[in-house]
Amino acid sequence: MLAFADHDERVGALMTLDLPADSPMLGLPWIITFGPLGDLDEWEPVVCGPYERPHALALAEAVVAEEQLMAVVEPLLPALSADEIRSEIAAAQVAAEDEARQVEGADLYGDFEDVIDEELDAAADEAGHGEPVEPPNEAEVRAGFTRIAALLTAK
Numbered sequence: 001m002l003a004f005a006d007h008d009e010r011v012g013a014l015m016t017l018d019l020p021a022d023s024p025m026l027g028l029p030w031i032i033t034f035g036p037l038g039d040l041d042e043w044e045p046v047v048c049g050p051y052e053r054p055h056a057l058a059l060a061e062a063v064v065a066e067e068q069l070m071a072v073v074e075p076l077l078p079a080l081s082a083d084e085i086r087s088e089i090a091a092a093q094v095a096a097e098d099e100a101r102q103v104e105g106a107d108l109y110g111d112f113e114d115v116i117d118e119e120l121d122a123a124a125d126e127a128g129h130g131e132p133v134e135p136p137n138e139a140e141v142r143a144g145f146t147r148i149a150a151l152l153t154a155k
Contacts, residue, residue: 012064013037016057016073028075029148030056034063037070050076052144055136062135078152 019025029050036043049056053073060071079085136144 032060033072058133058135
């Protein structure tokens with residue numbers, strides 16, 4: 001999760017998956033879900049996209065940098081049948097069970113802090129040390145839509 005601040009005041013938050021550089025999910029279309037940052041606001045989330053991942057991240061970052069909002073950037077899985085959807089759900093459930101087993105088996109007094117610090121440092125290096133990225137202009141987003149349409153129709 002990335003949080004953006006202005007004069008030590010929390011402004012917004014951006015959450016996305018931490019994926020390895022060779023993940024096939026990086027090439028999928030991505031959506032952004034904007035919602036309230038806290039429990040005080042209550043309104044229906046706004047879902048935008050699909051975008052290419054860099055465009056989704058840059059647009060979400062630009063919005064939450066100026067607004068007290070939560071943005072979740074996640075891949076859009078283009079499934080062609082109910083069976084494909086069931087398969088994705090089953091894979092997600094298995095992954096969650098595996099993660100729960102790993103958490104249960106972890107040493108509660110181990111090097112958790114060291115691991116978290118290393119992961120945060122690696123994420124900061126990969127993300128450009130938290131420097132804001134310029135959001136894409138309309139022509140770049142439209143070109144991304146064209147590439148996404150080609151990807152979806154080729155499946």
